[in-house]
Amino acid sequence: xxxxxxxxxxxxxxRITGRGKLNESDIDEMMREVRxxxxxxxxxxxxxxQFTANVKEKAIGEKILKGLNPGQQVVKVVHDELKSxxxxxxxxxxxxxxxxxxxxxxxxxxxxxxxxxxxxxVYLRKNYKKKVMFIAADVYRPAAIEQLITIGKQIGIEVYxxxxxxxxxxxxxxLEYAKKNGYEVVIIDTAGRxxxxxxxxxxxxxxxxxxxxxxxxxxxDAMTGQDAAQIAKxxxxxxxxxxxxxxxxxxxxxxxxxLSIREVSGIPIKFMSSGEKMDTFEPFHPExxxxxxxx
Ligand code: GDP
Numbered sequence: 001x002x003x004x005x006x007x008x009x010x011x012x013x014x015r016i017t018g019r020g021k022l023n024e025s026d027i028d029e030m031m032r033e034v035r036x037x038x039x040x041x042x043x044x045x046x047x048x049x050q051f052t053a054n055v056k057e058k059a060i061g062e063k064i065l066k067g068l069n070p071g072q073q074v075v076k077v078v079h080d081e082l083k084s085x086x087x088x089x090x091x092x093x094x095x096x097x098x099x100x101x102x103x104x105x106x107x108x109x110x111x112x113x114x115x116x117x118x119x120x121x122v123y124l125r126k127n128y129k130k131k132v133m134f135i136a137a138d139v140y141r142p143a144a145i146e147q148l149i150t151i152g153k154q155i156g157i158e159v160y161x162x163x164x165x166x167x168x169x170x171x172x173x174x175l176e177y178a179k180k181n182g183y184e185v186v187i188i189d190t191a192g193r194x195x196x197x198x199x200x201x202x203x204x205x206x207x208x209x210x211x212x213x214x215x216x217x218x219x220x221d222a223m224t225g226q227d228a229a230q231i232a233k234x235x236x237x238x239x240x241x242x243x244x245x246x247x248x249x250x251x252x253x254x255x256x257x258x259l260s261i262r263e264v265s266g267i268p269i270k271f272m273s274s275g276e277k278m279d280t281f282e283p284f285h286p287e288x289x290x291x292x293x294x295x
Contacts, residue, residue: 042256
């Protein structure tokens, strides 16, 4: 991912690393390049502005300009700031101490919601040894239910569905079924549309009330750049998502989504999904992502 962002930032950094002395205009020149790289990577402009202001303030500190290896210190400042806008620390998934843990997934159609449910199921079974069930409550698109059932079969995870249109009823019955059958984690697939609309949002609000989920996980398509952050904000404003799953990081993404979501929407990125195979799913670590971007 973000190949051009990585290579441009690396180039800007390379120019200053190893420099014994830096003056303010060296920093200004580097910051211009960093700013352009971020904007070109489709990072939200407010995030870019904040980022460059913070880096400049820290880099221009006396200590760095006169330090032993100012170039390397500035690179560290840039790295730390990248990490900081993505949320500093990885935010772990929450589980209930007793009873069923419920994860509600939300996201626009095509964002990778169904695929991510499958991946999360596999991840929970493998890493937490949990007995997982899915509830198919994306009732608007019959194909969505079929797709979840197909994924469930493929990975050996039971999918609860009722062949009815009432998402609220499916969720209620599905949770009872899960309880009776000793499931530990239930992942609910909910309505996805091409655009956010009131009816969908109301249904999601109702499902949230009914299921009282431990986590509300929003899938966002990294390919949509900073739009992903705006979409996340709209969902978050009404549903208080607890985490984002950033999808399609294997594609030709420019980095804008990863770098904007946290700052713009307030939702921590918890997972990244990077492929169509079920095992291409891992926790999101701001530190690792910053290192990956800077190379
Ligand atoms: P939904 O409509 O949100 O449920 O999205 P789907 O899970 O059906 O995904 C939409 C398309 O994106 C499908 O063709 C998936 O195979 C694909 N997809 C999902 N996640 C990823 C990913 O991480 N990487 C890539 N390359 N494709 C993905």
